Amino acid sequence: MTHLFELEAVTYRYPDGRVGVDEAFLTLGEAESLVILGANASGKSTLLRLLAGLSFPAAGSVRAFGRELTEEALREGEFARAFRQRVGVLFQDPDAMLFNPTVYDEIAFGPLQLDLPPEEVRRRVADMLDLLGIEAISDQPPHALSGGEKKKVALAALLAVSPQVLLLDEPTTGLDPRFQRWFVEFAVELRRLGKTLVTSTHDLHIVEEIGDRVIVLGEDHRIAAEGTPREILSDLPLLLSVNLVHEHAHLHEGQLHIHPHTHLHGHEHVHD
Amino acid sequence: MLPSWIAETASPRSPRSRGSARFLDRTLRESARLVEDAVFAERCARQPGLLQSLNPRLKLLSVLALLVAATFLHHLPSLWALAVFVIACATLSGIRARLLFNRVWWFVPGVFVIVALPAMLSWVTPGDPIAVLYRAAEPPQLGPIHLPAELTITRQGLASALLVVTRLLVGVSLTLLLALTTRWQDLLKAAYTTATAPFVFTLAMMYRYLFVLLRVVENMHLGKRARTISPGPLAGEHRWIGGRIAFLFSRSRRLSEEVYQAMLARGYLGEPRALTAFSIGRLDAVWLLVCGVAVIALLLLDRKFLGGLPW
Numbered sequence: 001m002t003h004l005f006e007l008e009a010v011t012y013r014y015p016d017g018r019v020g021v022d023e024a025f026l027t028l029g030e031a032e033s034l035v036i037l038g039a040n041a042s043g044k045s046t047l048l049r050l051l052a053g054l055s056f057p058a059a060g061s062v063r064a065f066g067r068e069l070t071e072e073a074l075r076e077g078e079f080a081r082a083f084r085q086r087v088g089v090l091f092q093d094p095d096a097m098l099f100n101p102t103v104y105d106e107i108a109f110g111p112l113q114l115d116l117p118p119e120e121v122r123r124r125v126a127d128m129l130d131l132l133g134i135e136a137i138s139d140q141p142p143h144a145l146s147g148g149e150k151k152k153v154a155l156a157a158l159l160a161v162s163p164q165v166l167l168l169d170e171p172t173t174g175l176d177p178r179f180q181r182w183f184v185e186f187a188v189e190l191r192r193l194g195k196t197l198v199t200s201t202h203d204l205h206i207v208e209e210i211g212d213r214v215i216v217l218g219e220d221h222r223i224a225a226e227g228t229p230r231e232i233l234s235d236l237p238l239l240l241s242v243n244l245v246h247e248h249a250h251l252h253e254g255q256l257h258i259h260p261h262t263h264l265h266g267h268e269h270v271h272d
Numbered sequence: 273m274l275p276s277w278i279a280e281t282a283s284p285r286s287p288r289s290r291g292s293a294r295f296l297d298r299t300l301r302e303s304a305r306l307v308e309d310a311v312f313a314e315r316c317a318r319q320p321g322l323l324q325s326l327n328p329r330l331k332l333l334s335v336l337a338l339l340v341a342a343t344f345l346h347h348l349p350s351l352w353a354l355a356v357f358v359i360a361c362a363t364l365s366g367i368r369a370r371l372l373f374n375r376v377w378w379f380v381p382g383v384f385v386i387v388a389l390p391a392m393l394s395w396v397t398p399g400d401p402i403a404v405l406y407r408a409a410e411p412p413q414l415g416p417i418h419l420p421a422e423l424t425i426t427r428q429g430l431a432s433a434l435l436v437v438t439r440l441l442v443g444v445s446l447t448l449l450l451a452l453t454t455r456w457q458d459l460l461k462a463a464y465t466t467a468t469a470p471f472v473f474t475l476a477m478m479y480r481y482l483f484v485l486l487r488v489v490e491n492m493h494l495g496k497r498a499r500t501i502s503p504g505p506l507a508g509e510h511r512w513i514g515g516r517i518a519f520l521f522s523r524s525r526r527l528s529e530e531v532y533q534a535m536l537a538r539g540y541l542g543e544p545r546a547l548t549a550f551s552i553g554r555l556d557a558v559w560l561l562v563c564g565v566a567v568i569a570l571l572l573l574d575r576k577f578l579g580g581l582p583w
Contacts, residue, residue: 101476109538113540141457143483
C-alpha cells in the first residue's frame with residue numbers, strides 16, 4: 001500500500017510548553033479510513049492539524065506525499081497549492097470554517113483558490129448544494145444556520161475542492177442522532193468513492209461503520225493502541241485506561257455494549 | 273455521596289442593589305437589538321421595490337455619484353430637491369420616509385452642537401450679525417488670548433451651518449437607503465474589485481464573526497443572570513465585567529487563529545478571490561439615466577439659477 005502520510009516519532013508542544021502529541025508513529029495509506037479515538041484533550045485535534053500542515057512538530061517528522069511537511073515547504077506556492085487541493089480539513093467548530101458572507105460563497109471559496117474557471121466553480125457549487133440538499137439555504141448567511149446545517153455547509157465547502165484525503169475533526173459531536181446517522185452513511189459513500197478518511201472522535205458507536213483501522217490516543221498524548229475497529233472495541237481494559245468508557249460498559253459475546261444504567265442495591269444493574 | 277446540605281433550599285436573600293442587573297439587562301437588550309436590526313435590514317432588502325431590483329454594483333456607484341454631487345451643491349433648494357429625490361426612491365422601494373427620518377434625525381442635535389453651532393458664531397464665520405450673544409465694553413482676555421468684544425450669530429454662519437446639516441442629512445439618508453435596500457453580502461460583492469479585495473474580505477469577516485461573538489456575550493450574560501440571586505458588591509461586579517472582556521478578547525483571538533487555519537486548509541495563499549457577476553438589465557439602464565439626469569439637473573440648478581446665499 002502506498003503511504004500518503006508517515007509520522008515518525010512526532011512530538012508536538014503548545015506554545016506554553018505543554019505536550020499535545022507525544023512520540024507518535026503513524027502511517028496512512030491510500031483509500032484507507034482511519035479513526036483516531038481518544039478522550040477529550042488527548043491530542044486528537046492536534047494530530048489532525050499536524051497531518052493538515054497547520055501545526056508543525058517540535059520533534060520527529062511528518063511526511064506527506066513523499067515530502068517532509070514543514071512550514072518552509074508549505075510556503076512554496078506550487079507544493080502548498082497541490083497539498084491543499086489533496087488534503088481537506090473539517091474543523092470541529094464549523095464557525096471557524098464558515099467565514100464567508102453566504103453559503104454559496106463559502107462553497108465557492110475553495111475552488112476559487114484553485115484558480116478554476118468561474119463556470120467550473122459554479123458547477124461545483126451547484127453540485128455540492130444538490131448533493132448535501134442545501135440549495136434552499138444557499139444565499140443564507142452562516143449565522144442564520146442551525147448546527148447540523150453548518151456542518152453540512154462545512155462538508156460541502158471541503159468537498160468542493162475534491163480532496164483525496166479528508167481529515168474530519170469530531171464530525172458528529174453535539175449533533176442530533178438523525179445527523180449522526182446521515183454522516184455515517186455519507187462517510188461510507190466517500191469510502192466507496194476511494195477517498196482517504198481520517199476521523200477523530202470519541203463516539204464509539206460510529207467507529208465500526210466508518211473505519212477500517214483505529215488508533216487510540218491515551219491521556220498521556222501517546223498512541224496507546226492500534227488495530228481494527230473490532231480489536232479495539234473489544235479491548236475493554238484499554239478503553240477504560242484511556243477514559244473512553246466508564247466502568248459499567250459490558251462485553252457480550254466479545255462485542256462491546258454500552259448501556260445506560262440505574263444503580264440499585266449495591267451492584268445490581270438494570271439495563272434499559 | 274452527596275453532601276446533606278444539597279437537600280435543603282436556601283431562603284432567598286433580599287437584593288442589595290440593582291446596578292449589575294441593570295447592566296446585564298442593558299447588554300442583553302443591546303445584543304438583541306443588533307440582531308433585530310440585521311434581520312430588519314435583511315427583510316427590507318428582500319422585499320420587492322425599485323432599489324432592491326437594481327444591480328448592487330450599479331446601485332453602489334450611483335449612490336456614490338449622488339453623494340459626490342451633494343458635496344458640490346451649495347444652495348439649500350438644490351439640496352432639498354435631492355432630498356425629495358431620495359424620499360421618492362425610498363417610497364418606490366417600500367421604505368417609509370418616516371423610518372428614514374427616525375433613523376437619521378437622532379444624531380442631528382449632536383452634529384448641530386459639534387459642527388453647526390460653532391460655525392454660526394462670528395468668531396468662526398464673520399459676517400452680518402442677526403443676533404448678539406454678548407457685547408463687552410472692553411475685549412475680554414483669557415490669559416494671553418485676546419477675545420473679540422462681541423459674539424454674534426451671523427447670517428453667513430447660520431447659512432453655512434444649515435447647509436452642513438442638510439447636506440449631512442441627505443448624505444446619511446442616501447447611505448441608509450443603500451444599506452436598507454441591499455443585502456449586506458450583495459453590498460460587499462458590489463464593492464469587490466482587485467484593489468478593494470483585502471478590505472472587503474476583512475469587512476465581511478468582521479460582520480460575520482460579530483454575530484458569533486455576540487452569541488458568546490449573550491450566553492455569558494444569561495449564565496450570570498441565571499446564577500445571580502443577589503447582586504454582589506460593585507467592585508466584584510466590575511471585576512467580573514473586566515474578566516469577561518478579557519475572556520472575550522482571548523476567545524476572539526483564538527477564533528481568528530482557527531479561522532486563518534481554516535482558510536489556509538482550503539488553499540488560501542494570501543490573495544482573496546470572489547465569484548462576481550456583473551450584468552445590467554433594462555431597469556438598471558433606466559436608473560442610470562435617471563441618476564445621470566438628476567445629478568446634471570441639480571448641479572445646473574445650483575450653479576446657474578441660484579446665486580448669492582445658500583437660500
